[in-house]
Amino acid sequence: MTMGDAGRAGVDVPDARGRVGLDRVGRDLTGNPDVVVRDVELVAAAWHVLRRTTYDFRRRDGTWSREQRETYDRGDGATVLLYDPDRRTVLLTRQFRYPVYVNGHPDGMFVETAAGLLDGDDPAAAIRREASEELGVVVGELEPVFAVWTSPGSVTERVHCFAAPYSAESRTGAGGGLAEDGEDIAAVEVAFATALAQIESGEIADAKTILLLQWAALRGPFRPGRISPATAGSCP
Template structure:
C-alpha cells in the first residue's frame, strides 16, 4: 500500500494522522461520525466527513460536510482612550479581491493564528510583528466561530490599551511570511465611519469596533467614569490580563 503523506507518513509540515480528526467525537448523541477523508493538506487541511445525524423528528440521515482546518486564531484592538484612537492594519487579501472587493486592500484589526501558543501569547506576538506595539493589559472580549458552515477556526477577541510610547517598532509583519502590512492609527470616530460607509468590511474588526463603542473604552459609561477599559470588566488578574 502506498504511504499517504499526512496520514501514514509525515507531510511537508511533519504531520500524520490528519484523517483522524473528529472520528472519536461523542459529545452530541445526535451525531455519529462514520468516516473522515483527507482531501487536501497544503499549509492548512481540508477534510470531507461523513456522519449520521438524527433530525428533530427522530429520523436519522447521512450527511457529508467539508471542513477547512487552519487552526484557531486571536485578534486584538489596541486603543488609546485619552487620544480616542485605535491601531489597525491594511493588507492585501486575495479572497476578498476575487469576490468583489475593489482592490483587496482590507482594513483590519491585527490578528494571527495561534500556531501552538496560548491566545494571550499569540496576540502579543502578532501585535509586535504587525503593529510594532507593546500592549498593555489585555481584556478578553469574546470567542467566536467566524464561518461555522465550513471553517473550524475559533477566534479569540481581545482589546488592550496603548500609548505612543508603546509603539516601539515599525510593524509591518514578517517578510519571510510574505506579509506587507501597513499600520494605521485612526481616530475612533473615523474608524466607525469607515464601518458605516464600507471602507472597513472585515467582520472581526467590525465586531471589535462596535464592542468598543457599546461596552468598551469608548462607551458612554466609560467616558462618564473616566475608565479606559471595558465598562463592566472586573479588575485585571495577576499577569496584567483580564480573561484568557
C-alpha cells in the same frame, strides 16, 4: 498537495509539515448523541487541511440521515483591538488579502485589527506576538472580549478576541509583519468615530474588526458615560 497526488501523506506518513493522522480528527466526537461520525477523508493538506466528513444525523422527527461536510482547518487565531482612550483612536492594519479581492473587494487592501494564528501559543501570547510583528506595539494588559467562529458552515477556526490600550510609548518598533512570510502590513491609526463611520461606508468590512469596534462603542472603552484616564481626576 491532494491525496491523489501524495498517496497517504498526512495520514500514515508525514506531509510537508511533518504531520500524520490528519484523517483522525473528529472520529472520536461524543458530545452530541444525535451525531455519529462514520468516516473522515483527508482531501488536501498543503499549509492548512481540508477534510470531508461523513456522519449520521438524527433529525428532530427522530429519523436518521447520512450527511457529508467539508471543513477547512487552519487552526485557531487571535486578534486585538488596540485603542488609545485619551486621544480616542484605534490602531488597525492594512494589507492585501487575495481572497476578498477575488470575491468583489475593490482592491483587496483590507483594514482590520492585528491578528494571526495561534501556532501552538496560547491566545494571549499569540496576539502579543502578532501586535509586535504587525504594528510594533508592546501590548500591556489584555482584556479578553469574546471568542467567535466567523464561518461555522465550513471553517473550523475560532478567533479569540482581545482589547488593549496603546500609546505612543508602547509603539516601540516599525511593525510591518514578517518579510519571510510575505507580509507587507501598514499601520492605520484612525479616530474611533471615523472607524465606526467606515463600517457604514464599507471601508471596514472585516467581521472580527466590526465586532470589536461595536463592542468598544457599546460596552468597551468608548461606551457612553465612560470617563477616560485623562479626565478621571479633573474637576467639573
